[in-house]
Amino acid sequence: MGWPFFGETNEFLKLGPNFMKRQTTSSLVKDRLLPRIDKYMRLHLSNWDGMVIDVQQKSTDMAFLIGFTQIVEAELSSIYDGFKAEFDKMVTGSLSLPINLPGTSYYRGFKGRENVVKMLRELIEKRRAASPATTYDDMLEHLVRDGALNDEEVIDQIITILYSGYETVSTTSMMVVKYLHDNQQALEELREEHFGIRRRKAAGEPLDWADYKSMRFTRAVVLETLRLATVVNGLLRKATQDIVLNGFLIPKGWKIYVYTREINYDPILYPEPLKFNPWRWLDKNLESHNYCLRFGGGGRLCPGKELGIATVSTFLHYFVTTYRWEVIGGEKIVEFPRVEEPNGYHIRVLKL
Numbered sequence: 001m002g003w004p005f006f007g008e009t010n011e012f013l014k015l016g017p018n019f020m021k022r023q024t025t026s027s028l029v030k031d032r033l034l035p036r037i038d039k040y041m042r043l044h045l046s047n048w049d050g051m052v053i054d055v056q057q058k059s060t061d062m063a064f065l066i067g068f069t070q071i072v073e074a075e076l077s078s079i080y081d082g083f084k085a086e087f088d089k090m091v092t093g094s095l096s097l098p099i100n101l102p103g104t105s106y107y108r109g110f111k112g113r114e115n116v117v118k119m120l121r122e123l124i125e126k127r128r129a130a131s132p133a134t135t136y137d138d139m140l141e142h143l144v145r146d147g148a149l150n151d152e153e154v155i156d157q158i159i160t161i162l163y164s165g166y167e168t169v170s171t172t173s174m175m176v177v178k179y180l181h182d183n184q185q186a187l188e189e190l191r192e193e194h195f196g197i198r199r200r201k202a203a204g205e206p207l208d209w210a211d212y213k214s215m216r217f218t219r220a221v222v223l224e225t226l227r228l229a230t231v232v233n234g235l236l237r238k239a240t241q242d243i244v245l246n247g248f249l250i251p252k253g254w255k256i257y258v259y260t261r262e263i264n265y266d267p268i269l270y271p272e273p274l275k276f277n278p279w280r281w282l283d284k285n286l287e288s289h290n291y292c293l294r295f296g297g298g299g300r301l302c303p304g305k306e307l308g309i310a311t312v313s314t315f316l317h318y319f320v321t322t323y324r325w326e327v328i329g330g331e332k333i334v335e336f337p338r339v340e341e342p343n344g345y346h347i348r349v350l351k352l
């Protein structure tokens with residue numbers, strides 16, 4: 001898969017092939033992003049004791065805030081609420097039936113996108129007008145000052161990064177809590193891994209890259225969650241030339257949707273596919289097989305892969321070493337067209 005196809009984005013994300021720079025490399029996550037995620041996660045989880053939490057809501061806020069803080073740290077508090085409301089419309093629209101009539105989610109999605117673009121354009125204008133002595137240390141500032149991209153490209157870049165890391169990370173975080181609750185043996189093994197890390201560190205010492213890399217079982221839990229929940233339904237490609245695949249002709253220009261859900265539940269690839277079995281991923285080779293498309297494949301492989309896994313792993317670290325929890329309702333998780341719990345996934349949280 002992949003060779004004669006370009007990656008395709010949807011109509012809400014306008015970037016063409018090869019536009020996204022491969023910036024979310026391990027060193028970026030290690031040196032700049034992981035310390036921020038660690039700091040954010042402690043704060044995020046600091047006061048859950050005794051509370052009833054809607055994990056879906058909290059994961060959504062967490063994933064969006066983590067992405068948004070990296071991008072526009074300076075104006076975060078002043079525009080957050082309005083921006084997120086419009087962004088949510090856009091995300092829902094992009095996952096809905098493409099009927100562009102007033103009143104449909106699809107229509108609202110385009111309106112949401114227009115407002116998001118407007119807000120970002122105003123921010124860029126303000127940043128350009130600010131004196132060079134005013135320094136900000138966020139992604140927007142680097143993109144604007146770097147000068148390699150025009151304003152429209154900067155805006156598209158930001159929307160793409162925010163969009164890609166939002167729904168994926170938040171859904172994975174919610175589903176990982178559900179699967180761990182339902183599989184106590186996995187939870188105990190995961191907890192032991194994280195207490196092992198805490199025992200090696202001073203009280204309150206943040207997680208570092210070596211800690212993250214040592215989270216073998218946690219990585220397996222995240223990969224199994226992505227498989228079983230099918231957080232991403234599939235991948236889009238466009239045939240750049242005629243291609244014959246298993247005797248079928250795919251003409252040049254056709255769009256292909258690789259439906260990964262089928263692959264995720266293939267009993268030959270994953271014995272007992274409906275069982276949550278993170279131990280299967282301890283065979284390191286499984287992650288590098290060419291049918292393992294959790295993060296896509298080829299030239300369009302997700303550039304936020306390590307960032308996404310590191311975010312969910314950091315969340316799990318502080319969550320399982322601080323709290324235990326019981327589910328108190330909301331177990332009607334819908335898997336299609338997106339994984340969600342229409343009534344929220346509520347848990348009661350208590351300090352360990």
Ligand code: HEM
Nearest residue numbers: 007164165168169232235294295296297300301302304308
């Ligand atoms: C659990 C978390 C995540 C999952 C499961 C996930 C999954 C995916 C998948 C399946 C693709 C399509 C790849 C392809 O077409 O071959 C993708 C693309 C992408 N992801 Fe992620 N992702 C995650 C987190 C993130 C994060 C945190 C970011 C933000 C930096 C991000 C940024 C992107 C971008 C920009 C693309 C488009 C790449 C391109 O078309 O060249 N992702 N992701």
